[in-house]
Amino acid sequence: MGQSMHARRDHIASLLLATAITLSLAPAALAADDDRQDGKLEEIVVSGSYTISETIDTATGLGLTLQETPQSVSVMTEQRILDQALDSLRDVVGNAVGVSVSEIDNVRNNFYSRGFEVQNYQVDGVPLSWSLAGDSGETMADVSIYQRIEFVRGATGLLTGAGDPSASINLVRKHADATELTGFVNIGTGSWNDRQILGDVGTALNSAGTIRARVVGKYEAADSFVDFYEDKKTVLYGVLEADLTDNTLLRVGASYQNSDPTAPSWGALPSWFSDGTRTDWPRSTSTSADWVRWETTNKNYFANLIQTFGNGWELRLNYNRLENQQDTKLLYLFGSPDPETGLGLLSSPYKSHGDSTQDSFDAQVKGGFNLLGQQHDFVLGALHSRQTVDTVSFPTAVPYAPDLGSFFDWDASVPEPEWSDTPVVAQDLVTKQTGFYGATRLSVSDRFKVILGGRLAKWKRTGQDYEVTTNFGDSGVFIPYAGALYDITDHHRLYVSYTEIFQPQNARDENGDYLDPLEGKSAEVGLKSSFLDDMLHTSVAVFRIDQDNLAQTVPGTYVPGHEPENEGGLPVQEATRAAQGTISKGFEFEIVGQPIDGWNISFGYTQYKAHDADDVAINTDQPRKLLNLFTTYRFNGVLEGLTAGGGVNWQSKIYSAAPSPELEPLQQDAYALVNLMARYDITPQLYVQGNLENLLDKTYYSQVGFFDQYRYGAPRNFKVGLTYQF
Numbered sequence: 157m158g159q160s161m162h163a164r165r166d167h168i169a170s171l172l173l174a175t176a177i178t179l180s181l182a183p184a185a186l187a188a189d190d191d192r193q194d195g196k197l198e199e200i201v202v203s204g205s206y207t208i209s210e211t212i213d214t215a216t217g218l219g220l221t222l223q224e225t226p227q228s229v230s231v232m233t234e235q236r237i238l239d240q241a242l243d244s245l246r247d248v249v250g251n252a253v254g255v256s257v258s259e260i261d262n263v264r265n266n267f268y269s270r271g272f273e274v275q276n277y278q279v280d281g282v283p284l285s286w287s288l289a290g291d292s293g294e295t296m297a298d299v300s301i302y303q304r305i306e307f308v309r310g311a312t313g314l315l316t317g318a319g320d321p322s323a324s325i326n327l328v329r330k331h332a333d334a335t336e337l338t339g340f341v342n343i344g345t346g347s348w349n350d351r352q353i354l355g356d357v358g359t360a361l362n363s364a365g366t367i368r369a370r371v372v373g374k375y376e377a378a379d380s381f382v383d384f385y386e387d388k389k390t391v392l393y394g395v396l397e398a399d400l401t402d403n404t405l406l407r408v409g410a411s412y413q414n415s416d417p418t419a420p421s422w423g424a425l426p427s428w429f430s431d432g433t434r435t436d437w438p439r440s441t442s443t444s445a446d447w448v449r450w451e452t453t454n455k456n457y458f459a460n461l462i463q464t465f466g467n468g469w470e471l472r473l474n475y476n477r478l479e480n481q482q483d484t485k486l487l488y489l490f491g492s493p494d495p496e497t498g499l500g501l502l503s504s505p506y507k508s509h510g511d512s513t514q515d516s517f518d519a520q521v522k523g524g525f526n527l528l529g530q531q532h533d534f535v536l537g538a539l540h541s542r543q544t545v546d547t548v549s550f551p552t553a554v555p556y557a558p559d560l561g562s563f564f565d566w567d568a569s570v571p572e573p574e575w576s577d578t579p580v581v582a583q584d585l586v587t588k589q590t591g592f593y594g595a596t597r598l599s600v601s602d603r604f605k606v607i608l609g610g611r612l613a614k615w616k617r618t619g620q621d622y623e624v625t626t627n628f629g630d631s632g633v634f635i636p637y638a639g640a641l642y643d644i645t646d647h648h649r650l651y652v653s654y655t656e657i658f659q660p661q662n663a664r665d666e667n668g669d670y671l672d673p674l675e676g677k678s679a680e681v682g683l684k685s686s687f688l689d690d691m692l693h694t695s696v697a698v699f700r701i702d703q704d705n706l707a708q709t710v711p712g713t714y715v716p717g718h719e720p721e722n723e724g725g726l727p728v729q730e731a732t733r734a735a736q737g738t739i740s741k742g743f744e745f746e747i748v749g750q751p752i753d754g755w756n757i758s759f760g761y762t763q764y765k766a767h768d769a770d771d772v773a774i775n776t777d778q779p780r781k782l783l784n785l786f787t788t789y790r791f792n793g794v795l796e797g798l799t800a801g802g803g804v805n806w807q808s809k810i811y812s813a814a815p816s817p818e819l820e821p822l823q824q825d826a827y828a829l830v831n832l833m834a835r836y837d838i839t840p841q842l843y844v845q846g847n848l849e850n851l852l853d854k855t856y857y858s859q860v861g862f863f864d865q866y867r868y869g870a871p872r873n874f875k876v877g878l879t880y881q882f
Contacts, residue, residue, distance in 0.1 A: 205235035206756045207693060207749050208304065213281040214326040215308045216595050216607060216637070217315055217535045219522060223684050226607060226639030226651035228254065228309040228697045228744055236758065237299055239788055239801060239833055241344075241847040241875045243376070245297045245305070245327075251805060253746050253760030253784050254309050255323060258777065259858040259867050262385060262420035263450050265295040268778045269309050269323035270701060271740040271766030275659070276316040276324035280460070282476045282518050283316045285543045285587060292480035292512060293415050293452030300354055301372050301393040301411055303330045309744070310699060311655045311678035313635040317539070317591045318615040321657045321678045321701045321740075329458075330372065331407070332397040334358035335365035337882070344877030352376035366399040381871055383442040384419035384568045407460040416451045419444040419568060422486040422506070424865035426563070427814075427822055429495035434820055439855060439868040443489040447572040450486065455479040469523030478514040487570070488728065489560070490720045490863070498562030504720065505556050505573045506727065508582060510547035516540070530599035535609075537594070543587040545619075548579035585619035585626060595637060607639035607653075615660055622727070623717065628670050629660050648685045654678070663707035666731040668716045676703030676738075692749035699764075700741040707732040708774060711864070712815035728863060737769025742780075754790035756801075777861045779807035781826075788833065797837035805829045812861020822860040829854060829869075841882060847875045 208231050211219040215227050222229050230253040232242075242248050246265045250257045255274065258266040267274040277284040277294075286294040299305065305327055312324035339357035344350075358370035374391040395409030421444045425437050456478055463471040488504040522535035556573040560566075595609025616629035639653040659674040682697035709730050714720070718729035742764025750756055762782045767773050788801030811823035830852055835845040850872045858869035 205750075206233055206758050207231070208233060212306055212308075212326070214278060214306050214315065214324055215312055216597075216609065216639075217281075217520060217522065217537055217593065218533050218595055218597055218607070219535075220597070222693070223649060223686065224605075224641065225308070226641055226653040226682075227312075227680060228682065228695065228699075228746075230254065230307045230309075230746060230748075230760065232305045232307075234303055235756070236786070237302075237305075239756075239799075239835075240786060240803075240831065241833070241845070241877065242299060244295075245299060245325075246295050248299055248305050249325070251784060251786065251803075252305075252307055253758070254744055254762040254782065255307060256779055256782060256807065257858070258862070259869070260862055261423055261867070262380075262382070262387075262417060263293055263296065263415075263452065264291050267295070267323075267325070268775070269307075270321070270699065270742065270762075270764055271775050271778060272320050272322035272701070272703070272706075274320065274322045274325060276312055276319040276322075278316065278324060278326040279456070279476065280329055280458070280474070281315070281326060282474050282516050283539065283541065283589075284476075284478065284516075285514055285541065285589075287480065287510075287512060287545070292482045292510065293413070293454055294480065296415065296452075297327070297454065298374060298389065298391045298413055300356070300374050300391060301330060303328045310653070310680055310701075311657045313613070313655055313657055314593055314595060314609050314611050314637040317589050317611065317613045317635075318630075318633075318659050319657070320659055320674065321676055321703060329395065329409070329411075330356070330370060330393070332358055332368040332370040332395045334368060334370070335360045340879055340881040342877050342879040344875055346378070346875035347873035348379040348381060350376070350378035350875065352378075368397045370395050381440055381873070382421065383440045384444055384446060385417065385421070385442060386419070387415060387417040389413065389415045403464040403466075405460075405462040407458075407462075409458055411454075411456045413454045414451070415453075417449070419446055419448050420450045420486075421867075422448070422450070422488050423490070423863060424859065424867035426490070426492060426501065427864055427866055428492050428819055430492045430500055431495055432819055433495060435493075439871055442566070442568065443487070444568060445487045445570045445572070446568045448485055448487050449483065451483045453479075453481040465523075467523065469521065472518075472520045472522075474516070474518040474520075476514075476516040476518070478512070478516075480510075480512040482508070482510045484508050484510075485572070485575075488720075489563075490728075493563045498564035499560075501560050501563050502721070503556070503558065503560060503570070504722075504728070505552060507550040507573075507575050508547055509579070510545070510583070512543065512545045514541055514543040530601070532599055533597040535593075535595050537592070539589070539591045539593075541589045543585075545583050545585040545587075547581075547583035549582040550575045550577075550579055552576065581620060583619070583621055585617060585621060587617045588615070590614045603643040605641045607637070607641075609637040611635040611637075613658070617660065617662075621662070624664075624668065626662075626670075628662075630658060630673055633658050644683075647687070647690075648683065650681075650683050652679070652681045654680075657701075657703065661705075661707055663732040664715045664729070665733060666710065666713045666715070671707055671732060671734045672705045674703060674705050676701060678702075688749075688751060692747070692751055695746045696743065697745075698741075698743045701739065703738040703740075704736050705734040706738045706768070706774060708735045708768075709861075711813055730863065735768040735772075735774055738766065738774055739768075740764055740766040754792070755787070756789075757787040758785070759787075760784045777810050777812045777859070779810050781808035782806070786831070799835040800833070802830065802832040804831070810857075810860055812864075815864050822857075822864075822866055824857040824860055824866075827854055827856045829856075842878070842880050844876070844878050846877075849873050849875075 311321040337359040342354040354374040361367040372393040393411040520537035552573040593611035614631040680699040713731040715729040746760040783806040786803030806828040853872040859867040
């Protein structure tokens with residue numbers, strides 16, 4: 157991609173400025189750490205339940221620690237997830253540093269970071285392809301089967317291939333590592349008739365402990381603060397590990413999740429009355445009907461073989477199969493009701509059955525080598541995945557135009573359409589991705605290391621997508637990766653990283669044509685530090701992302717055949733334009749760890765600006781500033797056995813332009829959500845825990861502008877659970 161000399165100078169100046177800012181923070185950090193200079197960062201063993209000591213492959217594949225990775229990395233550990241009683245991936249993302257959630261409806265969610273949508277997902281480091289906004293329930297995946305969830309912000313094309321410069325989310329499964337019977341059982345209840353039971357058990361299957369198993373099971377049923385909505389969820393997970401030899405590990409397993417909600421919303425709430433004034437519905441308002449269903453089933457089968465050689469090198473072979481299914485009977489309400497009578501809304505029904513399967517094969521070899529008196533690292537890998545999507549829809553047998561009555565009196569009793577028995581092919585798609593990647597970490601000296609790598613990527617999608625013949629993608633795309641790290645002291649590391657980006661996209665313009673692939677660059681400069689014998693970590697980063705062809709919604713326009721009033725049963729799809737010269741730049745700061753025994757803390761702050769070449773702000777429905785804080789303290793003495801904590805999630809205002817200039821834009825002002833928790837150990841094996849979310853009962857929008865509608869976030873609610881550990 158070309159770049160003018162002036163733009164290049166601006167880019168270099170930004171990096172130099174970022175470096176100066178980062179270095180300016182070092183002296184105070186160094187002064188605070190002068191009495192702890194006795195260990196290399198590579199030798200650190202992290203303790204503290206909000207941090208990890210394990211290496212990660214999410215960014216480079218080299219198996220580096222968080223401190224050794226030249227990008228912003230945050231981890232939501234199992235303890236943090238338990239402390240906040242987080243259930244789904246959506247819940248985790250909403251409490252993680254530098255990422256945000258836009259709730260489309262009861263099933264779908266979009267995640268964002270640094271101004272761009274997150275579409276890169278991995279499970280145990282293997283890239284996944286999810287459906288649009290997770291309409292098969294992927295973003296609502298239950299997190300009880302995961303050991304931790306990793307967030308690498310910025311571009312991650314080296315490992316994920318085609319993607320966005322936002323972030324990659326890696327779901328790390330629980331492993332069967334217990335050689336004796338261990339686990340826990342939890343029963344809980346909460347607001348809106350929520351009740352659940354969860355069990356997690358692991359043990360060895362032979363006396364030598366070389367064959368081990370772990371099983372997780374969960375059932376949850378709940379109503380909602382939204383009228384008519386109920387949900388039932390079943391989760392099962394099993395993994396078997398066998399030490400075939402002292403150097404060979406085989407891991408096989410499977411997971412299953414089924415969600416079967418009653419009366420879920422498809423879309424959100426009307427934003428304007430017919431006279432142009434803004435609506436202000438109660439938080440419990442629903443646009444669903446009592447016959448609406450949106451059942452999703454997610455299955456995952458996997459096998460991993462890890463072979464360690466005598467020279468320390470390692471070979472990993474991975475197979476991963478995803479099977480997602482959805483069965484829907486939906487009702488979409490749209491339009492602008494009369495402010496006096498509540499009349500005037502229109503309806504569009506939709507019934508479908510969809511299946512999506514993805515087979516992924518991943519091979520990786522990595523290890524260290526000596527050269528010129530220094531130890532270096534190297535990784536070489538290949539990935540091939542094939543995803544098929546088959547969706548059929550069932551049009552109405554006769555025209556559907558029910559009398560909706562006044563929306564002020566909506567009771568979900570609108571009649572169900574008479575559906576045709578003849579299915580119509582809606583989607584018949586095949587997506588293939590192949591990638592070959594390699595990276596090396598070269599030790600120029602004990603304190604200075606350079607990471608160089610690249611990926612040769614191919615991505616192709618073909619088939620039929622709602623009556624549109626699809627055939628787009630790219631091949632032979634080279635994605636470079638470069639990073640450098642310098643140890644200012646043994647506990648303070650300065651880093652810089654750079655990579656390029658490409659992403660084929662299915663966004664279409666008002667003529668129905670696909671937009672060109674996203675193209676761009678990403679650069680980041682930061683400082684990572686450790687304190688208090690590595691009990692506390694801090695990181696500060698300055699980043700800049702340049703991107704072209706970013707899809708931006710054109711309010712009031714639609715892809716041909718996908719208008720709200722279409723009678724063909726096709727889903728509504730707004731038209732987009734390709735924004736050029738898009739820039740996102742900002743900074744992040746994070747503190748995580750244990751300042752003193754018993755006190756866990758996680759704090760993060762993110763701030764950025766994002767605009768196109770005309771200096772017009774893009775993706776304004778995402779907050780430019782995010783602050784996340786959560787902390788717990790375990791008491792001693794007379795309060796021994798009590799752990800208390802809390803936190804706050806704050807974000808700046810968001811807004812979305814109205815479809816016409818005479819209408820007031822949709823806006824959510826800055827707001828903060830306060831959460832509390834307390835846990836008491838009744839015995840060493842038995843404890844009770846309570847969580848209170850949205851303590852101040854803040855009324856806020858969790859999404860504005862998607863199809864010119866808005867959605868409310870959850871009001872104050874609680875959870876109480878009793879857990880027995882063995």
